[in-house]
Amino acid sequence: MAFTRATGKHRRPGRVHRTTARAAGVAALATTGVVGTLAAPALAAEPAVEQSGLTPVVTIGDSIADEIDAQALAQQQAAADAAAREAAREAARERAAEAAKEAREAKERAAREAERKRLNTFVAPITASYVSTAYQAGSSLWSSGSHTGIDFHASSGTTVHAVGVGTVVEAGWGGAYGNQVVIKMHDGTYTQYGHLSSIGVSVGQSVEPGQQIGLSGATGNVTGPHLHFEARTSPEYGSDMDPVAYLRSHGVNV
Secondary structure, three states, X not given: OOOOXXXXXXXXXXXXXXXXXXXXXXXXXXXXXXXXXOOHHHHHOOOOEEEOOOOEEEOOOHHHHHHHHHHHHHHHHHHHHHXXXXXXXXXXXXXXXXXXXXXXXXXXXXXHHHHHHHHOOOOOOXXXXXXXXXXXXXXXXXXXXXXXXXXXXXXXXXXXXXXXXXXXXXXXXXXXXXEEEEEEXXXXXXXXXXEEEEEOOOOOOEEXXXXXXXXXXXXXXXXXXXXXXXXXXOOOOOOEEOHHHHHHHOOOOO
């Protein structure tokens, strides 16, 4: 008796066709290590190998295939989560670096402002005093015939201050000026403090606004204790300029 083989669209796929298609999925997942994580008994539940005539093909059941798919998705999700965490860490590092940069720049700006303020701060050489002899006042007391500075009223032993930031270029006896200090200011001008009873700084020393540099007195060519103050364009006698205008231009009220 002859039997005919089913044909047409109702023909059921052969076993070799199904297992070959599933094997393609197994091969695609092999590089991720998914198949390697399957328990051996699970694989053993299916026939181990089927010959197609050309290539051995692993035959697995639907439940194993679903597990493979689930593990593949889990690995993909884990990779995505790891990438997201790394991106978040990188963003945090960038924010921290930017914050550190802003803090550093703010600190530098504050330091520059503090230095600018320090350099531009001037004070009177004698606290709570007044000018007792004006600039260019005429008298036979001075060899030039006129006063090359101004005199601040001060009793002997009164603290004398540097009027601003500078460096001491002279500190010692100055002839008619008696004990004197000459300071080169940060802007290149010079200030002189004469007739001191004592000197408290030395040549080469840096001074700050309001720093004590000596005590007022009556040394040199004087008629009584006071402070002789000059503003100059050089450290030498004869380069004087109006000390009142000089101090006022730096914000000192005299």
